[in-house]
Amino acid sequence: MSDSDSKTTPKNFIRQIIDEDIQAGKNQGRVATRFPPEPNGYLHIGHAKSIVLNFGIAQDYDGTCNLRFDDTNPHKENLEFVEAIQQDVRWLGYDWADRLFFASDYFEQLYDFAVQLIQKGKAYVDDLSADDIRQYRGTLKEPGKNSPFRDRSVEENLGLFARMRAGEFPDGAKVLRAKIDMASPNINLRDPTIYRIRHGVVHHQTGAQWAIYPMYDFTHCLSDMLENITHSICTLEFEDHRPLYDWFLDELQTPCHPQQIEFSRLNLEYTVTSKRKLTELVDQGLVEGWDDPRMPTIAGLRRRGYTPQSIREFCRLIGVTKADNIVEMALLETCIRDDLNERAPRRMAVLHPLKVVLSNYPEETTEELTAANHPQDSGMGQRSIPFSRELYIDQADFEEIPPKKYKRLVPGGEVRLRNAYVIRCDEIIKDDQGNIVELRCSYDPDTLGKNPEGRKVKGVIHWVSAPHAVQAEVRLYDRLFTHPTPDATKDGSDYKDHINSDSLRTLTHCYLERSLEEAKAGEAFQFEREGYFCLDPMHQAGDLPVFNRTVTLRDTWAKIQ
Numbered sequence: 225m226s227d228s229d230s231k232t233t234p235k236n237f238i239r240q241i242i243d244e245d246i247q248a249g250k251n252q253g254r255v256a257t258r259f260p261p262e263p264n265g266y267l268h269i270g271h272a273k274s275i276v277l278n279f280g281i282a283q284d285y286d287g288t289c290n291l292r293f294d295d296t297n298p299h300k301e302n303l304e305f306v307e308a309i310q311q312d313v314r315w316l317g318y319d320w321a322d323r324l325f326f327a328s329d330y331f332e333q334l335y336d337f338a339v340q341l342i343q344k345g346k347a348y349v350d351d352l353s354a355d356d357i358r359q360y361r362g363t364l365k366e367p368g369k370n371s372p373f374r375d376r377s378v379e380e381n382l383g384l385f386a387r388m389r390a391g392e393f394p395d396g397a398k399v400l401r402a403k404i405d406m407a408s409p410n411i412n413l414r415d416p417t418i419y420r421i422r423h424g425v426v427h428h429q430t431g432a433q434w435a436i437y438p439m440y441d442f443t444h445c446l447s448d449m450l451e452n453i454t455h456s457i458c459t460l461e462f463e464d465h466r467p468l469y470d471w472f473l474d475e476l477q478t479p480c481h482p483q484q485i486e487f488s489r490l491n492l493e494y495t496v497t498s499k500r501k502l503t504e505l506v507d508q509g510l511v512e513g514w515d516d517p518r519m520p521t522i523a524g525l526r527r528r529g530y531t532p533q534s535i536r537e538f539c540r541l542i543g544v545t546k547a548d549n550i551v552e553m554a555l556l557e558t559c560i561r562d563d564l565n566e567r568a569p570r571r572m573a574v575l576h577p578l579k580v581v582l583s584n585y586p587e588e589t590t591e592e593l594t595a596a597n598h599p600q601d602s603g604m605g606q607r608s609i610p611f612s613r614e615l616y617i618d619q620a621d622f623e624e625i626p627p628k629k630y631k632r633l634v635p636g637g638e639v640r641l642r643n644a645y646v647i648r649c650d651e652i653i654k655d656d657q658g659n660i661v662e663l664r665c666s667y668d669p670d671t672l673g674k675n676p677e678g679r680k681v682k683g684v685i686h687w688v689s690a691p692h693a694v695q696a697e698v699r700l701y702d703r704l705f706t707h708p709t710p711d712a713t714k715d716g717s718d719y720k721d722h723i724n725s726d727s728l729r730t731l732t733h734c735y736l737e738r739s740l741e742e743a744k745a746g747e748a749f750q751f752e753r754e755g756y757f758c759l760d761p762m763h764q765a766g767d768l769p770v771f772n773r774t775v776t777l778r779d780t781w782a783k784i785q
């Protein structure tokens with residue numbers, strides 16, 4: 225499967241670079257990419273952009289894409305995340321074959337590279353505190369100052385670094401730094417830290433064997449190099465780190481020198497895609513979990529009913545550039561709507577039930593009617609739907625005092641029940657408070673599949689047979705935030721101030737047509753006139769089934785704003 229399956233992927237600037245590299249015979253025409261998540265959270269829609277880009281390039285250029293966990297920060301990482309990330313990449317439709325790697329696989333080699341740098345006089349052990357290191361670093365306007373420990377001899381540095389590894393010094397007592405240039409206009413080159421001491425952490429891959437951990441910048445380029453990556457694609461905030469990426473590889477004279485290429489991150493309206501913030505939402509109980517259907521995580525989107533195809537198509541449409549931008553939520557929704565329009569069978573479901581009794585329909589009788597599963601695709605077959613004397617229709621499909629142009633059921637008026645008969649409303653039954661609790665109607669037996677002679681019935685509404693209905697809970701989701709850019713507001717407010725308190729509406733008394741009894745977890749349906757829904761995969765058998773609304777039938781975003 226390639227990007228969005230049969231459609232061709234536009235030539236973005238990264239693919240152009242790769243084309244030129246192949247033409248020039250660089251890397252013997254080989255293309256090797258990687259997707260390098262840090263296992264400190266679940267993947268989100270922004271990661272999907274990177275996954276589709278990296279795995280998509282590998283597919284289209286007959287290359288490879290590795291899945292590599294960038295696991296150098298053990299206190300924030302764990303195995304739950306390692307497993308969830310693999311599940312999500314696979315679900316998106318990508319396969320890393322036997323190329324699953326961990327940066328921690330290279331800890332021993334990275335240590336040796338650090339020793340080589342020391343031997344070349346290009347790294348030193350510094351005793352300055354973290355605060356002092358920050359002070360000495362200078363600012364964008366002022367150059368930094370050399371640490372008083374910068375000129376330690378190679379022997380002293382080798383000895384101290386070995387003792388750091390042996391666990392002889394407490395956390396923060398020493399670091400290993402690259403010796404580059406404290407006056408560099410690029411702050412990343414002002415003797416960056418490459419190793420720090422971390423006692424007492426149990427790494428999910430390496431256990432407690434290491435007392436020192438390498439920093440990201442040092443680890444990343446060398447991991448790419450060890451895996452023979454050709455094009456190391458990352459987001460724009462690493463542009464200023466590229467000289468450092470190249471410096472390590474040049475100084476260590478590595479046999480392979482991957483090319484770092486940066487592109488702009490995906491930002492999506494009305495949500496946040498920072499893992500720190502998503503973690504906060506989960507940890508503070510502001511959402512149900514990482515897979516809450518309102519979350520922009522892959523797990524949340526999956527539970528909401530998004531398909532891998534729709535997410536890949538979304539990534540294809542947004543393209544890849546170096547320009548920062550914010551993508552409209554409506555685009556993501558269009559992708560899932562278009563996909564489900566084709567593949568989701570139609571069903572009838574009443575979300576706000578109003579009882580209808582057909583006074584002229586025989587009691588104890590059930591008719592089996594048939595209905596097409598898809599209006600355009602006869603290949604999707606038909607299903608049987610029971611019809612009986614007692615039905616439910618939606619409260620919104622009846623008006624006692626109808627507004628102008630109202631085409632649905634009104635007192636004394638007629639409406640067509642979809643896939644069934646025309647009915648007329650004869651009587652309204654109300655409770656003591658004056659609420660409408662039931663309608664008494666009569667049906668016209670001559671109107672199954674044809675119009676009544678000489679009468680125009682404009683409205684068509686959906687319904688279910690009451691004794692056959694499946695009772696269900698239906699969850700309607702709205703955007704998680706009320707602000708289009710919750711983490712970049714002009715007034716500097718906290719993104720959590722913009723959480724939409726109405727982002728979840730739970731309807732506990734919904735009635736679905738009988739065939740939905742057999743719905744499988746995650747299976748998608750169009751509930752006619754209501755939207756696309758899927759059976760919540762987390763729902764336990766025996767409970768009331770829970771259906772999540774994936775998306776409405778039409779774009780309502782424009783209206784909400």
Ligand code: ATP
Nearest residue numbers: 260261262270271273274458459489490497498499
């Ligand atoms: P965060 O800043 O939220 O912690 P991250 O970039 O640190 O995210 P990683 O796990 O390191 O998260 O990301 C793995 C890969 O996914 C990286 O190559 C990163 O550039 C890419 N990525 C992360 N977020 C986005 C995004 N919003 N758009 C495109 N690519 C992204």
Ligand code: MG
Nearest residue numbers: 260261262294
């Ligand atoms: Mg990162």
